[in-house]
Every structure is written in C-alpha cells, then in structure tokens.
Amino acid sequence: MEKKFIGIDLGGTNIKAGVVSDVGKLIAKASVATGSGPDQVVERMIQAARQAVRDGNLEMRDIEAVGIASPGPLSSADGIVLRSANLPGWHNVPLRDLVGKALNRPAFLENDAKSAAYGEFTAGAGADETITNFILLTLGTGVGGGIIYHGRLIRGVSDSAAEIGHMIVEPDGDVCGCGQRGCLELYASASRTGKYAQHLLAIAPSRASSLRSLLAAGSTIDAREVVEHAKMGDELANEVWDRACRFLALACVNAARWLDPQMLALAGGMAAAGDFLLNRVKHHFARLNWKMSETQMQIVLATLGNDAGVIGAAALARDAEHQR
Numbered sequence: 001m002e003k004k005f006i007g008i009d010l011g012g013t014n015i016k017a018g019v020v021s022d023v024g025k026l027i028a029k030a031s032v033a034t035g036s037g038p039d040q041v042v043e044r045m046i047q048a049a050r051q052a053v054r055d056g057n058l059e060m061r062d063i064e065a066v067g068i069a070s071p072g073p074l075s076s077a078d079g080i081v082l083r084s085a086n087l088p089g090w091h092n093v094p095l096r097d098l099v100g101k102a103l104n105r106p107a108f109l110e111n112d113a114k115s116a117a118y119g120e121f122t123a124g125a126g127a128d129e130t131i132t133n134f135i136l137l138t139l140g141t142g143v144g145g146g147i148i149y150h151g152r153l154i155r156g157v158s159d160s161a162a163e164i165g166h167m168i169v170e171p172d173g174d175v176c177g178c179g180q181r182g183c184l185e186l187y188a189s190a191s192r193t194g195k196y197a198q199h200l201l202a203i204a205p206s207r208a209s210s211l212r213s214l215l216a217a218g219s220t221i222d223a224r225e226v227v228e229h230a231k232m233g234d235e236l237a238n239e240v241w242d243r244a245c246r247f248l249a250l251a252c253v254n255a256a257r258w259l260d261p262q263m264l265a266l267a268g269g270m271a272a273a274g275d276f277l278l279n280r281v282k283h284h285f286a287r288l289n290w291k292m293s294e295t296q297m298q299i300v301l302a303t304l305g306n307d308a309g310v311i312g313a314a315a316l317a318r319d320a321e322h323q324r
C-alpha cells in the first residue's frame, strides 16, 4: 500500500493542509483561516490536518509523517520558527514539536519557499529524473526561492540560502525591508511592479495610459492590472512589465552563473501571466546571458500553483532521512 504524508502550508491568510501520496499526488486538502498568535495558529494547523485526513477517508494512523512549510526565519534542524514578519507575536516558537505532538506523528519544519521548490522539483515542473539541479523563483508580494543541487535541498548554514529575492540587482537602488539596497524583490515582485506603474503615472501626469482610469476609480495597481493593460497595448504598462521581466532575466543569468542548473521555474502571482511572463523573461535572458557557450538551463513556468508548498512539505517529510 502506498505511504501517505501530510503537508501543512502556513500562510499569512490561510493554512492549507493536504494528504499527499508517496509519489506526490494530492489525495485530499483542507484550508482554514490562519488566525493570530501561536496558540490559535497551531490549533488551526491541527484542525486543517485532521480535516484533510477525514476528507481523504483516512485516519491519522494511516499517515507516516507531517511536513510543515512556514514563513521564516526559522531553524529547520531545531524545528523552531524564530520570528515572522507575517505572523505578529511569533518568537522562537517550537512549531515542529507542537504540531508533531498534537498529531502524534513525526514532524518536520521547512521554510515555505524552499518547500514549494521541493514540491515543484519532486512532483511539478522539475519532476523528471533527468533534472537533478533545479531552482524555483516565486513571484508574489515578495520574491522567494529554493535551490535543489544534485537532488538535495540547499538550506545554508543558517537556513538562509536561496533568499533570491534579496539578491542585489541595483547597487544604488532603493532600501529594502531587509536593510540592503537594490534587492530583486523591489524590482520584480507583483506588488512592486504595480507600485512602479503608479510611480510612472505620478511623475508624468500628462503621459497617456489606460492604467490611469484605475487610479481615477480609486483602485490600486498590481502586476495583474499591469499585465492586462500591457496585453491591450498600453505603452506605459508594457514599459513597466518589460522592466520587471528584465530584472528577473538578470536574476536568471546570475543563477545560471552560480549553479548552472538544468531548470529554473517561475511561480507565484506573476506567473499567472503565463507565456506573457515567460517569453519576455526568456527574451531578456538571451540578450543578457553570456555568449561563451550555450546555457543548458531551461526557464519554465511552475505547474503546481498554490499546492506546491503542501506537496513539497509532505515530500520533505517523506525524504527527511536523506534531506537532512
């Protein structure tokens, strides 16, 4: 009989839990509102996990282990969330043991973006045995990522490897929340892409753009609106989108220089633009990339959507023995 695992993805708004087969297939899933404070959040994580087990017509004893994907910073080895920007009041919370004890199952804790990367690597875009070196870039409110090198998830000595969103792409750029200047996520996240459009509209009040009607109606602009208006031919929206894609391509070139992986997948809100993102990034990648030899790295879209964290956390619980 196939073994089954639980993956729990702790987000700022929702907690998603799923029962996942040993080949990465999602059998059942449940979602609850996150709540606030460690006690309530842990309670709801357990509630979501139990709900997913029930929905899969299973019992907790059918589950081998539980993987938890959480925002960081955290210690995966100690199973502790050190603090969290999205979860106020969290300080050194032993999340792995709290959840593991309540469900009476072995539990494992990993950063959410790294979990998503492992999910895409094992069951999504990178689920091909010829792919052993893989990078995921998630483009949401911020930019996150994960790296798998020769089949192993790279954590770094303090769990802060693959903070790709804080790769510096503009040395004299704006100051990021992390304290550095010119981080990638200031130029290529979904929220910043929208903000840059608003900035261009504000500094050139006479410049025509269909995006102006959104501001006039009191709406804010996010990457989704930028894409929509760029596709309709709006020049300013195209300029904004092209700039975000250029910075992403720059990150892709640097990723290829560091690791020479077989694949880099793009995920998150901005990846909803599909080929409109992919083709523009590939165009700039070809332009910016070195000419010494052909780069093998394929740039693709991720395939698991919002389930990547749950599937990846479950896969990390399955593979815990050789992923430590």
Ligand SMILES: [Zn+2]
Pocket (backbone or CB within 6 Å): 165, 166, 176, 177, 178, 179, 180, 183
């Ligand atoms: Zn930063």
